[in-house]
Amino acid sequence: MAIVTLVAALAIPGVSSGATSGSTVAQEYDLKAAFLFNFARFVEWPADAFAAAATPITIGVLGDDPFGATLDSLVGGELVRNRPLLVRRYGSVEDVDACHILFISSSEAGRLDHIARVLGRRSILTVGDTKDFAADAGIIGFELAQRRLRLRINLAAATDARLTISSKLLRQAQIVRSSRGRK
């Protein structure tokens, strides 16, 4: 409960004060952390994505972690569809194992093609905030537009990964097509 309160508390100043200014980067990432957590509620994974009924939903961070302790404190003790949430941090894409939501940090911008290739069609919801992330390499991309944090979703990539994104979430986002030649 306390965590969701934090999400809401962050949402307003994060938007109104302009997310692009350096002083509010931390606040911007607080909001992104809350979104990551909320994705767990609006996305369904195939049954084989979980080893057991109580297998946690793992939120992974690949590359430099921009969230600090925020993400951990957000998901601590929460249950989504009766599953606990777990935060893992990975140095390289090869380390990524049983992961469900993977935030690809901007530090990995140069290796996006490689990461995409490694992950292949695994049921991992890839999230990133680099430019055209959803169209180029991942499934959901964060974008700042009109001083608001907006979402772009590559629905085809999500379908490839056998992920079902709630129509409610889709309503919040702009659907983009893949610009990747492969596939």
Added chain:
Amino acid sequence: MTTPRTSIRGKLVTAMMLTSTTVLVLTGAALVLYDLASFRQSLARSLATRAEILAANSTAALAFDNRDDATQVLAALRSDPSTVMAVLYDHEGRPFAAYPADVSLASVPAAPSGKGHWFEPSSVVVSRPVVEEGQTLGTLYLKSDLRALAGRVRIFTLVVVVAVLGSIAVAFALASWLQRGIALPVRTLADTARQVSDSKDFAIRANVVSDDELGLLTHSFNEMLSEIQQRDAALRASETRLRQLNGDLERRVEARTAQLETSNRELEAFSYSVSHDLRAPLRHIDGFADLLRRQAHSGLDDKAKRYIETISASAKSMGMLIDDLLSFSRMGRSELQNAPVDLDELVAEVRAAVSSDVADREIVWTVAPLPRVVGDPAMLRLALVNLLSNAVKYTRGRTPARITVGATEAGHETVLFVQDNGAGFDMAYQGKLFGVFQRLHGAEEFEGTGIGLANVRRIIERHRGRVWAKGELGAGATFFVALPREDSEANQDQEAA
């Protein structure tokens, strides 16, 4: 029999109409009230359902901080004009989005807590938590005005009123039709009763049209009529019989009266002619006795002379008797010649006449002032002559003789009395006193024909008066004559002799 102001028909219809209308109105009112109550609840339920849907649709907008989407979700409420306000609050209770879009977030009401609905004076409010996967993301506030309720009230009331009016019309038709079963027999009965009372014809019968209490009543009424009819017939029959008997009786009385009158007339005619015819031989007897006395006077001895005197006296006496009888007979035949009569004058005159023959006797007369009466002067004079001469006659031997004449006014009569201190009479023979030829004293003691008092009675009775007497043997007598008063004598003697 007058037409009743209210008919039983009207009363029955009114009773039925009042009953059915009351039931209808109460039922209608109950229906409207129940419908309004349930409609209010269903209004709240449908608003709650809408709130649930909106809340479900708002989760992602809240989760991903998308006010535009939240506003859009709420904007769907445009399709329902009864929704006046919707506010989406975030989990902290701060307004996040509102409907209509132009509502300032600063002016919306504070966030309600949890789930529920309540009614405000002209609106219904629902609040629902916004939950996604067990996580409460915020609260939705939805407010709808009650115009649907008002519209429902209008339409439903209209429907009920139309239904009630229609039902009343049907009820009226039914009542009018049904009342005939009761009112018709009653009216038939009433009509029959009126007919009977108007025409007095007890042979009329009411038709028994129903098998209920009214039928019983009609039946009883008919039986009563039969009873009356019988009694009426019996009454008429006995009346007729009575009239016949009466007629018979009258006819018999008439016949007898005629017979009596005839024989009376014959008797009077007979006595008149006898009296009249007796006078001639009597005059001869008297005349020849007189001749005999005068011409053969010297040749007769004393004895023969005395015989002749007796014959002459008897003939004179008989002549007087016949005169009296004739006058008595006339008294019954001649008509009354009524005129005012001064009794003072009349009594003085008669007194002078009757006392001239007895100048040698000492008679003390006491005559009180007397009133005037109306009557036949000649007849009244005759009556007074009889009364006063009687008084003088029967006081013979009294010294002095006292004769008192007076009068009193008693009621509507003038009563004249003549009192004397003479021979008097025995009251036992009072009834015979006024009869013809009835004499209480011997002719050798007091001369007379025995017709005087009978004449008095006849005269006074023809004046519609009365006569009576009081007396004591040897102690005098009083004779009373009562005549109707002048003013009360409206109808005088109409019966001519």
